[in-house]
Amino acid sequence: MRFQGIYVPLVTPFKADKSLDVETLKILVQSFIDKGVSGLVACGTTGEYYTFSEEERKTVLTTVAEIAKGKVTLIAGINDLSTEGACRRAKEAEALGYEAFMLSPPAYSLPDQAGVIAHYETVAQATNLPIIMYNFPARVGVSIEYETVVHLAKNPNIAGIKESSGDFSRALRLLQTDFKDFEVVCGCDDQPVDFFFWGAKSWIAGAGNVFPEEQVALFNATQNNDWDLARKIMKEIYPAIHSMESGNYNQKAKLGCLKATIDVGTVRLPLSDLSHEEKEEFLKFFR
Template identity: 40%
Template sequence: MLKLSGVLPALITPFSPAGDIDFAALDRHLRSLRAAGVAGWVPCGSSGEYNLMSDDERDSVLQFVKDFARPDELLIAGTNAPSTAGVIANTLRAKAMGYHAVLLAVPFYTKPSQAEIVQHFTKVIDATDTNIVLYSYPGKDGVEIGYEALDALADNPRIIGIKESSGVLQRAIGISTRYAGRIQLVSGSDDIAWDFMQWGADSWICGPANCMAKPVCEMDAAFRRGDHARAREIMQMLWPAMNVLESGKFVQKLKYGCELQGNPVGTCRMPFGLLTDEEKAEFAATMQPVLNWN
């Protein structure tokens, strides 16, 4: 089984003032994240506004990140689509580029049953023979990848992990214990990432890493060397900013956080709206410990 390990930023996609993908800004962004110590790359997920890009744009981002990556950096492509056929097509293109795995939520807008979830992922695996990291985010997708579906998928060698973004710690505990050695638990609830680590999550697909990569990577490193108290201290420092992120306009705040770091990446595409001055001030205040990080 492909080992999932370390901080894997759920990458934002920079846009120019004209609304085009800004590859110069993306290159600068990737270099700053690498310097902070990330373990790999997860482009074209929800933090990357994949659903607001054309297939050609998505492919261009995936190819750019693939070309930038070093051989020892893990590559996980977001290849979601509204239909199973679309997921298969996206996944085959990512596989041909050289991605090690894909990150897949349930097809959006459909709210499939547990049986339909199993059928969907099985069909994708049969058609692509690609490693899949499941992505359970019921708050956004309207349906959880429940134990019924996970029980049916757990012994498929291509189902290698699950990014758990319910925000419910009991789910992380349940996955960690119920599927030990079969499905890797991936931290996807950023404000309780330390708790996920305690329950066996060895990787963190992390949106906030876009604008707070140094402390996030240092927290991960502290936990790995057994300094759980230091990891918890860093989590406590990060929590206010992560809590504000989770309160709404998540992607807009990620991009504003990059701007605060001196790394402008543009604004989001519509229908995402701009942050108000009050929202900017609230997030900037909680980001001060991150901005002062040495």
Template identity: 40%
Template sequence: MTQAPRLSGVMPALVTPFGDDGKIDFKAFEKLLDHLRAAGVTGWVPNGSTGEYFSQSTEERRAVLQFVKDHAQPGETLIAGTNAPATREVIAQTRMARDIGYDTVLLAPPFYTRPTPDELIHHYETVLDAVDVNLVLYSYPAKDGADIGFEVLDHLADNPRVIGIKESSGVLQRAVDIASRYDGRIQLVSGSDDIALDFMFWGAESWICGPANCMAKACCDLDRTWKAGETDRAREMMKTLYRAMNSLESGKFVQKIKYGCELQGLPVGAARAPLGPLSDAEKAEFRAAMEPILNW
């Protein structure tokens, strides 16, 4: 195992492009990754919820991980989403990612099962015991139905392989609490996109960012501007980004991001069922919110 990475910069939680035949479109994928790299992203996070891992077979998930690993350049961070509903499936997905060359994985609580804090601690420890990887926790209770509470974080905070938490609860107070309680132990990773600048203020040096698929330059510029100490300019950028980010948080997240890619001239196909298409009104609303970003 290499030394645990210090996470930094914008790392897109990658969409998975699908062709009209319903299969993964790797030509569209390559075009998207080249575009994101040119915008200044620092790494790649395939097979997260934005990547529709829940709709993919193991073979498809393996193909996505391998493709992104092959595309990555030295110095770019690689974090594999290896979530699944049961611990043994998470271990299998995590082993697969490790074998392909991913040293770090992103793991939310197993969805649907609503594990207790003790069960969740046991789940994460079992995965870490089974596979030699670093772990970024993923807190998104609205989707997973379970919270990574402070009882869990207190237990894991001194494990050197639990390196960060992507905080997507949307509750800023929780991000502040994490930043203050676990400073120097668990890295705070921005995951609530419409308050990304607030996360930066509270010490998040990295942003695992679904919207970066369709607004990469704007997200990377915000990150760079904040780190350059240009606070007022960063605030103006966040104002410009806010409407589109807030629209994404309001629902149909994956479909809107894929539509945003289309607006950027990077079509990545439709989302898989049960995720349905956007209505004309939803498209118009998101297109209007994206307008200043398309002209960034």
């Protein structure tokens, strides 16, 4: 499978009592499809998957699939604290019609690189669907080292890596490696123009919850070699993205959803809500 374009890791709408807001989730999914994104990631970090019960997880995956299947590429986040759990989540999502997975190394356990390799190879053996590795050491405490990426890229079921380390020197090394049937996906919302300039073809963008149209337009501009337009779009959306990347990312992704035009509720604990002052400061970007 080739990944090309903008893929949005969906926020999860909650009601005032923090229960799932399924009807708003349906509206949100259709809105992103209408904005021209290439795919959706359900149960990703931006979606607060770690707060879900198993029943809620199935509800979210099912709801997204019912609206989006056959219209855009469906990717399921299958992170779990154990490799066995990730295998189980892969099989559940595959049964619901998902076409690919996104998977980070297990958080908290701090596996060495041999453990990281075994983790991915075990999950890859449990499914025939492509896996996008997710390198975000600030989140999980473990980096997928360059040599590990090169090794795992040879596995036919491991199709790419979402590079979210923030270290563009590392990203550039990956982008200049002669991989076969393996893609380096932009995972840094403040670096997409750089990634696309060096040949990346996709961006899994939490900020896509906020700026889906702009990010689709930015991607299209880069594919047409219109770098002036790409820079112009990035300059316009950068202040809000910089604020998101500077802290309280999930809270701001929800508050600014579709440029602050749709209410998807607040976050669940252990994330805390923004203060009134913080909300007003962020909302200035959309006024």
